[in-house]
Amino acid sequence: MxxxxxxxxxxxxxxxxxxxxxxxxxxxxxxxxxxxxxxxxxxxxxxxxxxxxxxxxxxxxxxxxxxxxxxxxxxxxxxxxxxxxxxAEELELMPGVEEWFEFFKDHGYQMVIASSSYSPVIEHIYQRFGLDQYMEGYVGADSIENGKPAPDIFLKAAEKLGVRAEECLVIEDSQHGVRAAHQAGAKVVAFNRAQDESQDLSQADLIIEEFNQENLNKVLE
Structure with a gap:
């Protein structure tokens, strides 16, 4: 579950x-x-x-x-x-992702960011978009030993939330990230908005190109 x-x-x-x-x-x-x-x-x-x-x-x-x-x-x-x-004044959240945040929050799911960026960069995004209203913090590259595709970052994120990795859904856009989530034992949704053929996302449980209601329904299935 x-x-x-x-x-x-x-x-x-x-x-x-x-x-x-x-x-x-x-x-x-x-x-x-x-x-x-x-x-x-x-x-x-x-x-x-x-x-x-x-x-x-x-x-x-x-x-x-x-x-x-x-x-x-x-x-x-x-x-x-x-x-x-x-x-970058034009920087925005991905279309539809905030509606997903709202849904997960309203339905009692915990959320956290696990990023290959370093803490100062993540903190800027966290504050800029008020992500503290949804997320329970973040795990950055400077707090783990081995980066993606090693599973460390997702294991640490699960630990931060007090759950097992097998009880987590990871949403990722890169081959390294999908492999890391898979190795951690989590379910993984690949977000392939860029339709980047250089990235092998085949290990994902589901591949989506948009954060919309139709894809959210697929995730919940």
Missing amino acids: IKAVIFDMDGTIIDSEPIYDKVNEEVYEKYGLDLKQEDHDRHLGANLKDIWTDILDRYQVKEEYAHYKLEDFMEDHIHSSYQGLAE
Whole structure:
């Protein structure tokens, strides 16, 4: 029996991906990095530690940044992401997702965010959209050891709510996220609004493209 709903954040409850694309482009250009599309596809849903570990394994940064440690690249990227979101006046919740929040709240489901973003970024979104009226907090990449596709973040989110992962429904938009939820033992709905063919969402129990009443009925079945 499902007692709680765990929401991914980026690309699931907020349409932040276009903002991050711009931020990422500026950050990578600063360090002299020319990433390929397959790099971006591979990084979707992963946390910055895993992303930068992968980048530094594959690419050379500009000589002036050769002394930087992994943490330096991450800190700069987190700050840039925060700034990018804060300056994006057009940023909104995904269409229909707030109606889902209302439904789950009215029907006694607990809710929490589990995001590969880091706490300062999640906190900004949490405050900006008043998510405290629905959610019981969040779990970010900085509070777990292994990022998605490892199940850590969803196990921690379930623990935060005092339920078992098997009693949770996870809503995710990335291949890494779907795999992580599946490994945690949760039910998982893949939100495929972008219809991104680079993401294999086949492990999801249900794939949707909109937060509407029809799809909510399918989830409840």
